[in-house]
Amino acid sequence: MSQQEERSELSEVAREPREEYFDNQPLGIELEEEDPDDEEPIARPWDPNAIRVSTKTFSIRQVLDQIDEGDLELAPDFQRNLVWKSPQKSRLIESIILQIPLPAFYFAEDEDGMYRAVDGLQRLSTIHSFVRGEDFALHGLEYLQPTVGQKFSDLPQAWKRRIFSSQLVVHVIDPSTPTDVKYNIFKRLNTGGSPLNSQEIRHCMSRNRSRAFLSDCAAMLEFEIVVGGALRSRVRMTDREMVLRFCAFRLLGVEVYEEQRYRAMEPFLDEATRRLDDPKIVSDATLEQLRQDFKQAMTISHEVFGEHAFRKWPLKRDNLSPFNRALFESWSVALADLNTRTASRVREQIIERARSSMSADAEYITAITTSTGDARKVRYRFQKAAEIVRESQ
Template structure:
């Protein structure tokens, strides 16, 4: 790496959403690498059925939990009042809504993956009631219903909403999960696209969602990262990375050779009591909590962030640093780290200043197997400093 490249790598680039910094560093892949979506699979494995529903039918399915709006999915709620109202106005004007995409599981449960914000908005308006349902605001054409809630609309307008037809493409449960994920990545283009963890959240079962939520809701995690209910679910992804490497190790990563399929497999494991029982989940969570406590103890405000020797500012969280240091620090007792923390910090900062290969491994093409193995090996060695 040349000096300008080194300086660029040392200065982290932060992710933004709705013009707000996410305090998480952008992960980049090399332009010359083929996108992971091109990983081969048999086109005959794709099974998609197109179905038509009335909005009343869709809302009933949401209420009886046969159509699931992924819980804890905060980004579905970020639309402003005018955006929500204009969606309802479009329905009242009988403008067809874009197609929805649902994932069906073996029990017949449907999960919304594409169209979550639209269905959440309509459900809030129609079924929210007087206290939680919102009033229409900022309408462009139907000024005479401005300020009204659903219950206050004339009966013909209510019927128009309830009887409106929507088209949904339903991915059959026999479609392999990795194929299903790729389908949703391909069609995920409207509005602000979902990121990988948001798609996994929508496609996963309640058990893995609960586990990841519990892992990221502790004081120890907040003290180490400053994150709480991250709007883009970066906190859940980082907890999932820890669980994935805890469960499958580097050998498991080599088998998948890319981060997305590795994390999909970890999600499926966490969803299965037969594969990962409650006792093992408790051990994962205990080790994760220990790692967060130790990271704060050793690195303070710079935990999981690039911190070269000549840098004093606080960079955003770096996910490769998070996965490697959290796994490394989970193995040590607090008393041991108190004695050695200055040596560990010095070694970690030296790596981020002088070892250009290590800096590359936490900056670009971070899913490359060789870079993953290199950063784990060097981090484990740094964690031994001062012994």
């Protein structure tokens, strides 16, 4: 690296990290920046014959019955994170009453014949809550103003029948389609009014075993304490993604990340989710040990770094920076095997070395700032954190 390039990288320290925003609100999470010169690695080629998608037509009544009977899963614990606003919900119902065709839905079918909805999840949830739950009244309509303020039970019987008989076009991905292909299909076709992010798609595609595990870990007091208010709102499931990142690197390691079939964060996290869902790969005992490892990592991280845990903290800057994903995954894994007594003894040495790296090590600064999914940068930040912990003891 030339001196000019090094000065450019070190200049990252001079400016405040930028925060992510959602719905015009700061999230307290550092924006992950991408280098425009970096290209996303190409996944291994797919076999077109392995991609099996069929098109079916269901009435809304059939779909509602499937949801009620448990044959169509909407990931219930995901509902509180749906991001549609009330006017969007009302206008969807208005479109159905007006018999305006809705965009296609996408389901994944499992080996037991059960469906999981990903694309169209918000629309299905809205229809179900209006018809079966009557959770909201219509307002903000464009054409059916006399209906404003009415719930489903208030509608004319003819309109109720119209809603029930409306036909939905559904593209169903066959269970024989490889899991990673399913994820990528949904990422390509995720077209809703408020598109789901990768973790939300992963959540909907996964099984209850991994979902329950990630939810339990994200609800740990130790986790809430060390991340402060940054992930408290649980917007867009960032809290569960962080738990999953710890689990992925703890289980698989950087070596697996560097394999040609991964070398990017999303396929790596997809693979970790698949393993967490399969008790033949990750046993109940291993899962429980992983839970204890995560708890210990959160406890020690707070013991060492306090409120600055998983945040940039260069020398000569003591203000609280936004939560940083790259620091979380590398430092949580590096500290997971320390006990409280050792952590207390080496705390000052770790802090000194970590802050020095965040101030003067240009390669480390870029590894936690720009294109953080690059395999070389992942390797470097994990090595650096492990090296600091080892040399501090």
